[in-house]
Amino acid sequence: MSTAMQEMHTDIGLVNTIVARSSLSFINGEEGILEYVGSIDDLARNSTFEESTYLLWYRRLPSRTELSDFTANICSNYDLSETMWDMIVSLPRDASPMHALRTLVSALALEDPAVDDPSEEANMRKSMTMLAKMPALIAGFDRHRKGLDLVRPDGEATIAENFLYMLNGEKPTERMARAMDICLILHADHGFNASTFASLVTISTLSDMYSAVTTAIGTLKGPLHGGANEGVMHMLQKIDSVDSVDSFVMQKFANNEKIMGFGHRVYKAYDPRATYLKTFAEGIAQDTGNMALFEKSKKIEEVMDREVGAKGIYPNVDFYSATTYFSLGIELDLFTALFAMSRVSGWTAHCLEYLQNNRLIRPRCDYNGPHEQEYVSISLR
Amino acid sequence: MSTAMQEMHTDIGLVNTIVARSSLSFINGEEGILEYVGSIDDLARNSTFEESTYLLWYRRLPSRTELSDFTANICSNYDLSETMWDMIVSLPRDASPMHALRTLVSALALEDPAVDDPSEEANMRKSMTMLAKMPALIAGFDRHRKGLDLVRPDGEATIAENFLYMLNGEKPTERMARAMDICLILHADHGFNASTFASLVTISTLSDMYSAVTTAIGTLKGPLHGGANEGVMHMLQKIDSVDSVDSFVMQKFANNEKIMGFGHRVYKAYDPRATYLKTFAEGIAQDTGNMALFEKSKKIEEVMDREVGAKGIYPNVDFYSATTYFSLGIELDLFTALFAMSRVSGWTAHCLEYLQNNRLIRPRCDYNGPHEQEYVSISLR
Numbered sequence: 001m002s003t004a005m006q007e008m009h010t011d012i013g014l015v016n017t018i019v020a021r022s023s024l025s026f027i028n029g030e031e032g033i034l035e036y037v038g039s040i041d042d043l044a045r046n047s048t049f050e051e052s053t054y055l056l057w058y059r060r061l062p063s064r065t066e067l068s069d070f071t072a073n074i075c076s077n078y079d080l081s082e083t084m085w086d087m088i089v090s091l092p093r094d095a096s097p098m099h100a101l102r103t104l105v106s107a108l109a110l111e112d113p114a115v116d117d118p119s120e121e122a123n124m125r126k127s128m129t130m131l132a133k134m135p136a137l138i139a140g141f142d143r144h145r146k147g148l149d150l151v152r153p154d155g156e157a158t159i160a161e162n163f164l165y166m167l168n169g170e171k172p173t174e175r176m177a178r179a180m181d182i183c184l185i186l187h188a189d190h191g192f193n194a195s196t197f198a199s200l201v202t203i204s205t206l207s208d209m210y211s212a213v214t215t216a217i218g219t220l221k222g223p224l225h226g227g228a229n230e231g232v233m234h235m236l237q238k239i240d241s242v243d244s245v246d247s248f249v250m251q252k253f254a255n256n257e258k259i260m261g262f263g264h265r266v267y268k269a270y271d272p273r274a275t276y277l278k279t280f281a282e283g284i285a286q287d288t289g290n291m292a293l294f295e296k297s298k299k300i301e302e303v304m305d306r307e308v309g310a311k312g313i314y315p316n317v318d319f320y321s322a323t324t325y326f327s328l329g330i331e332l333d334l335f336t337a338l339f340a341m342s343r344v345s346g347w348t349a350h351c352l353e354y355l356q357n358n359r360l361i362r363p364r365c366d367y368n369g370p371h372e373q374e375y376v377s378i379s380l381r
Numbered sequence: 382m383s384t385a386m387q388e389m390h391t392d393i394g395l396v397n398t399i400v401a402r403s404s405l406s407f408i409n410g411e412e413g414i415l416e417y418v419g420s421i422d423d424l425a426r427n428s429t430f431e432e433s434t435y436l437l438w439y440r441r442l443p444s445r446t447e448l449s450d451f452t453a454n455i456c457s458n459y460d461l462s463e464t465m466w467d468m469i470v471s472l473p474r475d476a477s478p479m480h481a482l483r484t485l486v487s488a489l490a491l492e493d494p495a496v497d498d499p500s501e502e503a504n505m506r507k508s509m510t511m512l513a514k515m516p517a518l519i520a521g522f523d524r525h526r527k528g529l530d531l532v533r534p535d536g537e538a539t540i541a542e543n544f545l546y547m548l549n550g551e552k553p554t555e556r557m558a559r560a561m562d563i564c565l566i567l568h569a570d571h572g573f574n575a576s577t578f579a580s581l582v583t584i585s586t587l588s589d590m591y592s593a594v595t596t597a598i599g600t601l602k603g604p605l606h607g608g609a610n611e612g613v614m615h616m617l618q619k620i621d622s623v624d625s626v627d628s629f630v631m632q633k634f635a636n637n638e639k640i641m642g643f644g645h646r647v648y649k650a651y652d653p654r655a656t657y658l659k660t661f662a663e664g665i666a667q668d669t670g671n672m673a674l675f676e677k678s679k680k681i682e683e684v685m686d687r688e689v690g691a692k693g694i695y696p697n698v699d700f701y702s703a704t705t706y707f708s709l710g711i712e713l714d715l716f717t718a719l720f721a722m723s724r725v726s727g728w729t730a731h732c733l734e735y736l737q738n739n740r741l742i743r744p745r746c747d748y749n750g751p752h753e754q755e756y757v758s759i760s761l762r
Contacts, residue, residue, distance in 0.1 A: 018747045021393075021746070023749050025748070037754055202575075214487070221586070368403070370404075379445075
C-alpha cells in the first residue's frame with residue numbers, strides 16, 4: 001500500500017513465497033515424500049486416523065493411555081445437539097453437500113458458550129468438536145436429502161466406522177472401515193495448500209477456530225482444489241470398458257484435455273499417498289464387486305505411464321481415493337466432503353501452530369487504476 | 382515445498398509481498414489518501430452506498446438510468462425466503478452476531494439453484510443477492526434475539542434507510558439515514574486487508590462467491606481486523622466524563638496499553654475516512670442527545686494529538702464510526718456486522734476482478750520439523 005514499491009516483492013499466486021514455518025508436514029515433490037512428523041506410508045500401513053490426528057496436534061505419537069483418552073474424548077463428542085439435528089433436516093434437500101457442510105460447521109459455533117475464548121485449551125476443544133461432529137453432519141445431511149431417518153452415532157466406533165454406520169444405517173465390514181480409515185489418514189494434511197492457507201489468514205486476525213474451518217471448507221470446495229476426486233469418478237463413468245481406455249486417453253490428449261487424477265503442482269514423482277491406497281483400492285473393489293472399475297483405473301495408469309510417465313506425471317491421491325469411495329457406495333458429490341472430514345485435522349493443527357507465533361497476514365496490492373478522478377455530478381454524466 | 386529453497390522469498394505476514402494487481406482502491410498511507418477509483422472524501426460528501434458499490438463493481442460512476450436500474454435490482458432482492466426467515470428465528474438467541482451472520486450468509490447458497498455457476502453474470506447476481514440481503518439477516522437476528530417481531534424490508538428504501546427501519550421498526554430521520562449511508566460508503570473497500578485477501582484465496586480455487594464472502598466474514602470478525610470499532614465504544618463507556626479523559630489516556634500510556642481507534646498499519650497521516658465522518662458524528666450526536674459521548678471522543682483526539690500526533694498516530698475510521706453507530710442506537714456487538722454489511726461490496730468487487738485473471742493462491746511453507754522419524758509400535762512407546 002506504500003508508494004515505496006521498490007522494497008516490494010511481487011508473486012502472483014504466492015508460488016515462491018514462504019509465508020510461515022511449520023513442523024507439521026514435509027513435502028519433497030521431486031522424490032515423492034510426504035511426512036507428517038513420520039512418513040505417510042508408515043502411517044497408512046500402521047496407524048489410524050485418530051492416532052494421526054493426535055500426531056498432527058501434538059507433534060508426537062501418543063502412548064497407549066494418551067491414545068485411549070484421546071479417542072474416548074472424540075467418541076464422547078460424536079453426537080449433535082437437538083438444534084443441530086433439527087437444522088440438518090431443515091436444509092433444502094437439493095443443496096450441494098459442501099455448501100451444507102460449510103453452513104453446518106459454521107452453525108456449530110452458535111451453541112458453543114466459549115466460542116470466542118482465545119486460549120489454546122479452548123481452541124483444542126473447538127478443534128475436537130469439529131473433528132468429532134463432522135461425520136454426523138455429512139452423513140446426516142446425506143440421509144436427510146434421501147428422505148431416510150437420521151442415524152445417531154455409535155459412541156463405541158472409530159471415526160471411520162461411525163461415519164459409514166451413520167451413512168448406511170449398518171455397521172461396515174472391517175475391510176470397508178479400514179479402507180475409509182486409510183483415506184482419512186492420507187488426506188489429513190498436506191502443507192500450505194489453499195484451504196489450509198486460507199484458514200491461516202482467517203485465524204491471523206485472532207478470529208476463532210470455527211471461522212477458520214468454515215473458511216477452509218469453502219476454499220477446499222473449488223475444482224482447482226478438493227473438487228478433483230469427484231472429477232476422477234465422472235471420468236471413469238464415461239469409459240465403457242477396459243478396452244476403451246486406451247482410445248479414451250489418446251482422444252483426451254488429442255483434444256488437449258486433462259486426465260483427472262494425474263499430476264500435481266507439487267509432486268514430480270509418484271504421489272506417496274497413492275502407493276498403499278492403490279493396493280487397498282483393489283481389495284475393496286474385489287469385495288464389493290467393483291473390479292471392472294478398478295481394472296479401468298489400472299489401465300488408465302498404464303496408458304498414462306507409457307505416454308507421460310517420463311515427464312513425471314503420475315496418479316495422485318485423488319485417483320485411487322475416487323475408486324475406493326465409489327466401492328464403499330458413497331455418493332460422488334460427497335467425495336469432497338469426505339476430504340474435509342479428514343483435512344479438518346490438518347487445518348486445525350496448522351491454526352493451532354500458527355497461533356503460537358501469530359502475525360496478521362495482510363499482503364500488498366499493486367494498484368493499477370486511475371488517480372485523482374473527479375466526482376462528476378450525476379446530472380453531468 | 383520444493384527443496385530448492387534458494388529461489389524462495391520468505392515474508393511472514395506478507396508485509397512486503399504484492400499478491401495481485403487491482404484497479405479498485407488506492408491507498409497512500411503517508412499522505413492519507415484513499416481512492417476508490419474516485420476520492421473517498423468526494424464519495425462520502427456526494428455519493429451513496431449504492432452508487433459507490435456500482436463504482437466498485439463496474440469501475441466507473443453510473444448514468445442516471447444505470448443507477449436507477451441498479452438500485453431497483455437491489456431493492457427487489459431485499460426480502461428473504463421463508464426458509465431464511467425461519468432459519469433466523471431458529472438460531473440460539475445468545476449467539477454472537479458475527480457467527481450468526483457467517484452462518485446465514487453461508488445458508489443463502491443452499492437455496493440458489495445456480496450456486497456453482499462460475500460465469501461472471503452468475504457471480505454478479507450472487508454478489509447482488511448478498512449485498513441486498515445482509516441488512517435483513519443482521520436486523521432480523523437482532524430483533525429475534527430481543528424477542529421482537531421481525532420487520533420485512535421496505536422495497537422503496539435505500540440500503541441505509543431499510544436497515545435502520547428493519548432494525549428499529551420505524552423509519553429513520555433523514556439525518557440518521559445519511560449518517561448510516563456515510564459509514565457504509567467509508568467501509569466499502571480498503572485494498573488487500575485480511576478479509577479481502579482471505580476471500581481471494583477462497584475464490585482462487587474456483588470456489589463460489591458465497592464461500593468467498595463467508596470466508597471474509599469469519600476473517601473480519603477477529604479483534605486484529607473488524608472487531609476494533611466495538612473496542613472503541615467499550616473504551617468510551619469506561620470514561621466517566623470529559624474531565625477524566627486526560628488522566629485516562631495518560632494512565633493507558635503509563636500501562637503501555639493501546640488507545641482503541643488510533644493508528645493504522647497503513648496510515649501515517651490522518652485516516653482519510655475519519656475527516657468527514659467526524660463532522661457528521663457531531664451532528665448526529667447532537668440530534669440524539671449524545672453530545673457527552675462526542676465531547677469525550679473529541680477530547681481523546683486532542684490529548685492523543687498532543688502526545689503522539691507527531692508520530693503519525695491519528696484517529697482511524699473506527700474511532701468516529703463507533704460514536705456514530707452508538708448515536709444511532711445500534712447495539713455494540715452489531716458494529717462489526719455493519720462493517721461486513723458495507724465491506725461485502727469490496728469483497729465481491731475484488732473477487733470479480735481477481736477471477737478475470739485467476740491464479741490459484743498456494744504459498745510455500747518452510748518445514749522446520751524432524752525427518753525420517755520411524756513409526757514406533759504403540760507397545761514400544
